[in-house]
Amino acid sequence: xxxxxxxxxxxxxxxxxxxxxxxxxxxxxxxxxxxxxxxxxxxxxxxxxxxxxxxxxxxxxxxxxxxxxxxxxxxxxxxxxxxxxxxxxxxxxxxxxxxxxxxxxxxxxxxxxxxxxxxxxxxxxxxxxxxxxxxxxxxxxxxxxxxxxxxxxxxxxxxxxxxxxxxxxxxxxxxxxxxxxxxxxxxxxxxxxxxxxxxxxxxxxxxxxxxxxxxxxxxxxxxxxxxxxxxxxxxxxxxxxxxxxxxxxxxxxxxxxxxxxxxxxxxxxxxxxxxxxxxxxxxxxxxxxxxxxxxxxxxxxxxxxxxxxxxxxxxxxxxxxxxxxxxxxxxxxxxxxxxxxxxxxxxxxxxxxxxxxxxxxxxxxxxxxxxxxxxxxxxxxxxxxxx
Amino acid sequence: xxxxxxxxxxxxxxxxxxxxxxxxxxxxxxxxxxxxxxxxxxxxxxxxxxxxxxxxxxxxxxxxxxxxxxxxxxxxxxxxxxxxxxxxxxxxxxxxxxxxxxxxxxxxxxxxxxxxxxxxxxxxxxxxxxxxxxxxxxxxxxx
Ligand SMILES: [Zn+2]
Numbered sequence: 001x002x003x004x005x006x007x008x009x010x011x012x013x014x015x016x017x018x019x020x021x022x023x024x025x026x027x028x029x030x031x032x033x034x035x036x037x038x039x040x041x042x043x044x045x046x047x048x049x050x051x052x053x054x055x056x057x058x059x060x061x062x063x064x065x066x067x068x069x070x071x072x073x074x075x076x077x078x079x080x081x082x083x084x085x086x087x088x089x090x091x092x093x094x095x096x097x098x099x100x101x102x103x104x105x106x107x108x109x110x111x112x113x114x115x116x117x118x119x120x121x122x123x124x125x126x127x128x129x130x131x132x133x134x135x136x137x138x139x140x141x142x143x144x145x146x147x148x149x150x151x152x153x154x155x156x157x158x159x160x161x162x163x164x165x166x167x168x169x170x171x172x173x174x175x176x177x178x179x180x181x182x183x184x185x186x187x188x189x190x191x192x193x194x195x196x197x198x199x200x201x202x203x204x205x206x207x208x209x210x211x212x213x214x215x216x217x218x219x220x221x222x223x224x225x226x227x228x229x230x231x232x233x234x235x236x237x238x239x240x241x242x243x244x245x246x247x248x249x250x251x252x253x254x255x256x257x258x259x260x261x262x263x264x265x266x267x268x269x270x271x272x273x274x275x276x277x278x279x280x281x282x283x284x285x286x287x288x289x290x291x292x293x294x295x296x297x298x299x300x301x302x303x304x305x306x307x308x309x310x311x312x313x314x315x316x317x318x319x320x321x322x323x324x325x326x327x328x329x330x331x332x333x334x335x336x337x338x339x340x341x342x343x344x345x346x347x348x349x350x351x352x353x354x355x356x357x358x359x360x361x362x363x364x365x366x367x368x369x370x371x372x373x374x375x376x377x378x379x380x381x382x383x384x385x386x387x
Numbered sequence: 388x389x390x391x392x393x394x395x396x397x398x399x400x401x402x403x404x405x406x407x408x409x410x411x412x413x414x415x416x417x418x419x420x421x422x423x424x425x426x427x428x429x430x431x432x433x434x435x436x437x438x439x440x441x442x443x444x445x446x447x448x449x450x451x452x453x454x455x456x457x458x459x460x461x462x463x464x465x466x467x468x469x470x471x472x473x474x475x476x477x478x479x480x481x482x483x484x485x486x487x488x489x490x491x492x493x494x495x496x497x498x499x500x501x502x503x504x505x506x507x508x509x510x511x512x513x514x515x516x517x518x519x520x521x522x523x524x525x526x527x528x529x530x
Binding site for chain 2: 129197
C-alpha cells in the first residue's frame with residue numbers, strides 16, 4: 001500500500017447549528033456563512049483559498065456548481081470540483097483536497113456542504129434505475145433500503161432489536177453533551193427507542209436520522225501552512241474509498257459494505273491498527289450503519305457488535321473507543337450532505353483537544369467514515385495529531 | 388387482500404430499452420436479459436452485459452421463482468400515495484437464475500421470513516400491471 005505523501009492537514013472547521021426549518025434562505029447563503037466560520041477558525045482570509053470542493057445539492061444550481069459557488073464567494077480557485085458521494089461526500093472531499101495539494105494544483109482547499117430546508121421542492125422525474133425499479137413497488141426513499149439491510153443482518157446473525165436500539169440510545173446520550181445537537185435535552189433510552197413508531201420494519205423512528213438544515217466546512221492545507229494557524233493541525237494519515245452499487249437490489253452483500261475495504265486501505269496507509277484508533281467518528285444515518293461499520297472495521301466478528309459495544313463501555317467520551325461524541329447524526333441531526341462532514345469536524349475538535357465537556361482524554365487518532373446511497377458509497381479517513 | 392389497483396402512486400419511468408420488462412410482465416411473462424457471450428442473466432436492463440460488456444444480450448423468460456433475500460414491512464411510506472394500504476411488504480427476491488429484484492410481496496398476513504420461496508405474479512398497482520411476488524399456493528396446506 002502506498003502512503004500519503006506529503007501529508008496534508010486540516011487547519012479550519014466551521015459548523016452551523018442545525019435547525020428543522022428555514023424559510024427563504026438559500027443554500028448558497030448557508031454555504032458562505034459556514035465557510036466564513038471555517039476560514040476564521042483557520043486564521044486565513046479568502047485570498048488564501050485557491051481550491052474549492054462543493055456538493056451537488058446547491059439546489060438553485062444544477063450545473064456549473066463549482067463556478068457558481070466560486071463566484072458567489074468571490075473566489076477564483078485554481079482547482080475546483082463537485083464531490084457527489086452522498087453521505088460520503090464530506091470525507092471524500094478531504095482526501096481529494098489532499099491529492100490536489102500533492103499534485104501541486106493548489107495549497108489551501110475549502111470543502112463545504114450544506115442545505116436549507118424550505119418548502120419541499122417537487123420530486124424530479126429522473127430516468128434512472130433508482131427511480132424506475134423501486135418506487136413503483138412502494139419502496140421509495142432510503143428508509144426502505146436500510147430496513148432491508150437491517151432485516152438481512154438480523155436474520156443472518158440472530159441479533160435482537162435491542163442490540164441496534166443501543167446505538168440510537170448511545171447517540172442520544174452523547175447529544176446531551178452537545179448544546180448544538182437537535183436532540184439536546186431529549187435523551188432516549190433503549191425502551192424509548194423501541195417504543196418509537198415503526199417506520200419500515202425493523203427500523204423504528206429513533207433509529208433514523210432527523211433531517212435538518214445546516215452546514216459544515218473544512219479547510220485543508222499543507223502541513224507547513226497548518227503549523228502557522230491558531231489551532232493544532234490535524235493530519236490526514238490515510239484514506240480509502242469504494243463504490244459498489246447504487247440501488248439496494250444490486251448490493252453485492254447485504255451484511256457487509258464497501259466501508260470494509262475503504263477502512264482497510266485508510267488504516268493501512270496510516271500504518272495504524274484499528275485498536276490504535278482512539279475515536280470512532282462513524283457515519284450513522286441509521287443504527288444498522290453503525291453496527292455494520294463496527295464489524296467491517298474488524299473491531300469484532302459479524303453479528304457481534306452489541307457484545308463489542310458493551311465491552312467498549314458504550315459510546316460516550318469515557319468509553320474505551322468513544323463513538324460519535326457530537327451525538328452522531330442520530331443525535332445531532334442530518335443537515336443533508338453536510339451530515340457526513342459533521343463526523344470530520346468532530347474528529348478535528350477531539351484531536352485538537354477543544355471538545356469541551358465531551359472531550360476524550362488523550363485523543364490523538366480518529367477514524368472517520370462516510371457512507372452514501374444504500375451502503376454503497378464509502379469513504380474512510382484516518383486523522384491524527386502527530387504528522 | 389388490499390386493493391392496490393386504486394392507489395394514486397408513481398409507476399415506472401420506462402425507456403425504450405426497459406419497456407419489454409414491464410410489458411412482458413404485465414402479460415404474465417417475467418423476462419430479464421441474458422448475455423450470449425458470458426451466459427449471465429442480469430437485471431435491471433442495460434444495452435451491454437454488466438459482467439463482460441458484450442452487446443450480445445437478449446430478453447429471456449425466466450422461471451419466475453426465487454428466494455426472499457430480505458424484506459421490510461412499510462408503515463410510513465416514502466410516497467404518500469401508498470398510505471391507504473399500510474402496512475405492506477416489500478422485499479428483495481433473488482431469482483433462481485441469479486439476479487435480485489426489489490418487488491412488492493403479496494401476503495395475507497405478515498408472516499414473511501428470509502429464505503422463503505416466492506412466485507412471480509402480475510398485480511395491478513395504481514392501474515398498471517406490475518411484476519410482484521406471492522407465496523406458492525400450497526403454502527397453507529399441512530405437510
Ligand atoms: Zn456477459
